[in-house]
Amino acid sequence: MSKVYTWDQLFSRRQFIKGSVAAAALGAAAGIGLLRPESNLGQGISDQAAVKGTKLVTTICEQCVWRCGVIARVEDGVVKMLEGNPDHPNNLGRLCPRGNAGIETLYSPDRIKFPLIRAGARGSGLWRRASWDEALSYTAEQMKKIKDKYGAKAMMFNSTDNLSQPFFEILLKAYGTPNYGTQRSLCFNSMTTGFLYTYGTPQPGTDFSKCKYMIFTGRNLAEGISNSETQEMIEMVARGVKVVVLDPRFSKTASKATEWLPVRPGTDSAFFLAMINVIIKEKLYNKVFVNQYTQGFEDLLTEVKDYTPEWAEKKCEIPATTIRRIALDFASAAPAAIAHPNWRTSNFVNSFQTERAIAVLNALIGNWAQPGGLIPDQDLSTLKLGVLSHPAFPIAQGIRLDGVPWQYPMVPLAYGVIQTMRDNILTGKPYEAKGWLISRQNPVLSIPERQKTINALMKLDFVAVIDIQASDTAYYADVILPESYYLERFDGLIPIKNKIFIRQPVVEPLYDTKSSLMIYKELADKLGLGEFLPFKDEKDLLAQQLKPFAVDLEELQRVGHYEMQDFKEDHSKDFEFQTSSGKIEISSGIMAQMGKKAVPTWNEPPRPEKDHYYLLTGKTAQHTQMFTQNNRWLLEVFPENRAWLHTSVAAKIGVKMNDDVVLESEVGKVSIKAYVTEGIRPDCIFMVGGFGHVSKGLKAAYGLGASDSALHKTITDPISGGSALSETFVTVSKA
Amino acid sequence: MELTWGLMIVIYLFTAGLSAGAMITSNLAFLYGGQEFERVSRWGAYLSPFPISLGLGVLVLDLGSPFNFYQLFLTLELSSPMSYGSWIILFFTMLSFVYLYLWLPETYQKIGQTQQLKRWKKHLTKLMPFLSIAVASYTGLLLNAAVRPIWNAPLLPILFLVSALSTGVAAVILISNLSPWKRARHKELHVLTKADAGLIILECLIILIMIVMGRLSSASESIAFNSLLVGNYAWVFWLLIVGLGLIIPLFMELMELKGKIPVKWVWPVTISSSFLVLFGGFFVRYVITYAGQTNSWF
Amino acid sequence: MTVRMGFVIITSRCIDCDACMVACRSENDVPLGHTRNWVKSSGVQGQFPKVSEVFQPGNCMHCDNPPCVSVCPTGASQKRSDGIVIVEDKKCIGCKYCLTACPYDARFSNSETGKADKCTLCLHRLEQGLEPACVQTCLGKSRLAGDLNDPSSVVSMLIAQYPTRILLKEVGTGPNIYYIDEAVPDIPDGK
Structure with a gap:
């Protein structure tokens, strides 16, 4: 029986400091103690610290989904600085705070350093170390068991926008489940469907x-x-x-x-x-x-x-x-x-x-x-990567748990309605879900009514999470398959117009982690689905993606991108609208078919009652959704979220700047600091999302601020599937 | 800004002033009082080296690179009060120990001939007042040079000098009253008390002028001084400094001078008033050091 | 003519994203809890709904008459001939006198070294022909650095073209960050 660890034992600061001393003793120059990875729980670090000299590596950022070009400066095996790649159209040589802070997460003591299998009750925070073989075999066994007993549909696959997502989708299609969840219905479903049903393109x-x-x-x-x-x-x-x-x-x-x-x-x-x-x-x-x-x-x-x-x-x-x-x-x-x-x-x-x-x-x-x-869809003017050849996918059996399309006929399958998927895990309708494979997503903090999401996780037979750190969802998992950080791994290539860019390892993985490409691939192998992801390793896959182009992988890795010469943008189809009428549909044919008003119309929105306020949520420049709050460099510039209160509201309940207030909605209650300002409507309260983590594996972020997901009610637009987050109304009082 | 100079620096400023004040008290008593004021001179000499040594020790501990301390004495930066101040304090401290040695009873003077030592004592007694004034006002110049509201008040060196003298006198009163041996006589104490009362009155005047000047100056300074009068530091300023540190001991001293204190109460009153002067002197350094940092320019 | 390095900061182009602060931390190993540069906000001014907010990035002003240099007791704080104010770690005793003397609060005591720490204008990057990290990453091209004495530098060209202001002029430090509040549609092509 192997040793059982708590989060504290797995990632204690004490071990971290010890590691930093060891790394310093290896003689690696430049850099501070903070950046030294711990070595006693990891592997391979000592080899890298020995690499002398400075090198520049071109890669792609993954601090959000924008995919900016990065040039990493590596000094004596330690990543020292990330700078924007001037050749990359997504950022033109500049990085935002999150992009600049990538290094902190790479060397964070809170990284998950090897596969973990739950060793206590779900959510107890007790884990044991597992080998990759054991962790993947266990995951595959559970997935097979569910498939044999309840059918593939009882297994849900979730992922969010990332470069390896296409291969995750291959895995889920090969497995044969219809249940695919993305984060889109929590984000911009109303925009993409609104434009899709007007212009035939979701995002001009x-x-x-x-x-x-x-x-x-x-x-x-x-x-x-x-x-x-x-x-x-x-x-x-x-x-x-x-x-x-x-x-x-x-x-x-x-x-x-x-x-x-x-x-x-x-x-x-x-x-x-x-x-x-x-x-x-x-x-x-x-x-x-x-x-x-x-x-x-x-x-x-x-x-x-x-x-x-x-x-x-x-x-x-x-x-x-x-x-x-x-x-x-x-x-x-x-x-x-x-x-x-x-x-x-x-x-x-x-x-x-x-x-x-x-x-x-x-x-x-x-x-x-x-x-x-507005600029028409650029798809035609974008290079097409080589694709993997694999057998035809089995036909997925069963209707989708998220109600698409049987409950939400107008929501595209690729978007889904994740909040309904969660609700239907709980109701067991139209059938019982049994397992959940979640890659790089954190539904616990993203879907409204956090407690319901936690209950849903507790109800399942099996939950596996692929992530770089112990997200709130990973916290409730049975298996955590640790992904290498974006500075340590390859991902699928990314074409932008006439250029192809590559994400590649800036340093070798510090710990016993794998790229999600290899995790999907090896999981497919264990599931007996290896032929759907037919590649030997990442380089083999990328070489296949590069096949149509006059460049080899080595060259691409060295230069960081490939540019197709004499590439003409194709504007021939700019005015061919992919709608049912082929025109811009001021009056939507599909809406008419559905028996709904076909032209844009006014629907009266609900208003808060007396002493209730609209709860608004949004972003901050210093963090990405619920993903970066544990990054201490970013916590330096945005330490926690606060509730924005208009001066008059603050005066009414007798609070001053940074006093604690309690926000309460129909579904939950949080305590949070007040930010008193003239810059908000007196009938609104605003908070940035992504704080209020429940995972004790996120040591720096745990306990900071509050989560809007604890307050949000689950209200869904039946047309777009979008989550109507701002239809949650709250009361506010002094804590 | 967050607090850069904390309690350690306050202790340093206070003890340097205290030593300088005690030294001057001793010097003047010897120069002008001769044998009649021998006890005052002696206690001043015995006391003087120690507070400043403590202050220096604390100062070194406050350094970010304490082992780099010697760098101070590899150079003389004339634009930096801390640089010339360190040299002055170095000499002062060394000489104060020499001065102490010269005041030891002859049986303890193992080095040097008695006559020679007496000559030395005379010379040193004439030199030390200048060094003492330099040390006491240096603590004000130190803050002056860091151009912050309150710290840049031109009267600050004078305030610190007067306060140093006052605390020095008070310390000598205190110690020479507490000591079972060589206890000061009534006449000595009377003169010292008179001097201290005068210094307190002077100190009050200087503080008043500083505040008036500050309030008439730029908005930043006006606000900074407001933090003393009505803001965060008001209770320290009014209660600890003005009340306990100035008015009450002054009142006690005046009563004493007028002979209105019953005999059996004289000793405790003297002890208390001199202690309160020391107490107030400490908080003068405290409030200025702190308020100067929590207020900045805008 | 001698070199006089300094900054132009265009407040109208700053969105307070703080990329400059993170880039500086990364490039210069600034320990947690401290920063060599900042973005200050005016706070929301005015009354709803007529409100405004201005963001003002800053760092060491590399003053002409730097009080931090004149108060330094050991000569560790120095103004270089190119105008850059630096701390020579070897000589610094960590007395923090310079911290109190800087009216811009641009210095801090580095908890790892015990020395005074501050913006070096990314001297080590300048030597390699690179821009300071904060300038290089700035999304709004709000931060710009260069030789204020060279008329063909981007900073000089902007100062010639737009009204500028300096901070705490009355303190007499002669700061070398020139702030432009007006909209600047084009950043000139300068050195």
């Missing part, structure tokens, strides 16, 4: 460089950093472009904008419908474009007739004169004007309608494929 680009008028209603680029787009936003502001931000909170983006409109939460669509009303009434829309490329304009005319600015003012609390002025200015800047598709708008059930209104507003001024307007 935006040409900031020539834009003359921008309206943001849920794209907070200063705090939700998407590196290159954030840079473009700053340049746009610097050029003096008119930037209007609708946000109940004075975000950092709002502080840079020319105009901040503190819209009542959930009423953005009233604002846009009124803009459409004005633009139509004043005949400022692009008649030629509307005639040629859209359908359903007539229906729109009738629908928006009564959506006057005066009507909208009553809904969204933005003065009618302001709405009218913005509509006129916006139209006169056309086609170099954009109502940004956003990331997610107000997080209400009606957000799909808001996104539809935004999509239609853009169509009316004809900014499609125009300088300073």
